[in-house]
Amino acid sequence: MGRIPCCEKDNVKRGQWTPEEDHKLSSYIAQHGTRNWRLIPKNAGLQRCGKSCRLRWTNYLRPDLKHGQFSDSEEQTIVKLHSVFGNRWSLIAAQLPGRTDNDVKNHWNTKLKKKLSGMGIDPVTHKPFSHLMAEIATTLAPPQAAHLAEAALGCFKDEVLHLLTKKPINFHGQHSAAALGNNFTDYINCKSDEKDATVEKIKFDLSKAMQQESEMMPSNKPWDSTANTSASFVMPYSVFPTISGYQFSPSSFGNKGDASPWSQSVCTGSTCTAMDRQSQLHEKLEEENGDDSEATKEIRNLSNIFNSDCVVWDLPADDLINPMV
């Protein structure tokens, strides 16, 4: 048993739309509106499925759409909202006037995902890769961690192994992390002959972790449950370097004051920051949209995300504008 198809597939045209078809559809909708998509192709003289017409209209022909490149601020908004909403493209697109969910999804998949990965940030969790590895280390004994490092991280396994076992390693003996300070961009520029910035960033983060862990960590052994009872492995602040356009800062750990739109909060063992954020979003959305608005409901439904140990952006409530109608 299956759904009745929305149209006779044998009799409909598929593939790219021609300018003539676009014109027919636009003209018809301008005159009659979008009341019944199943009837629209028939009445407009199009050999298309109603669903195909709807998609063509909503994703391309609508007069209020933007067709140009995404601006920096739009990209930042997408990344921020993705860190909260995940792949809820329609929800994200609702905050970007003139952009469709398809636009946002395509832009994310083709550009932003790679951009974040290139910066050493996992595009799924929005955490630095080094942070993720450190979290893995909390659940594994050293032999397991070594196997994992070897299997999963291949080319830079030695560096990862160092973090997991605290064995000192000279990263090619080329640079001192202390001499470079916290600016990852500078560091990468020093090594412009090397292609994989991600690997270099991870090396950099790990070296910083090694350098500072003795001051910051209650134990040298992240797997030592007596010293580290929290489920999360708290990385030293300086492990998160300043990266152009995507800045980590001590304020990410609970302090206030970082106004960078690209700064983010990292919930480290406590859910306080995330919960504060959630409350703010609730209040803001209820204030602007009413208690029962779709956006407000969406935020409520996302409690599980906020309650998890995940990254939550320092997203000014004003950034959440009313969803487009």
Add this chain to the structure above:
DNA sequence: AAGGTAGACAACCGCCCTGCT
């Protein structure tokens, strides 16, 4: 110049939700 490859974007597919009867 030709073939291969990757990036960008448009379009499709199928599942799901909602509202109507």
Add this chain to the structure above:
DNA sequence: GAGCAGGGCGGTTGTCTACCT
């Protein structure tokens, strides 16, 4: 409450183009 149609949504695929070898 069940069945159905319309529409929304996220994931995937197809196609075009630019760049590289």
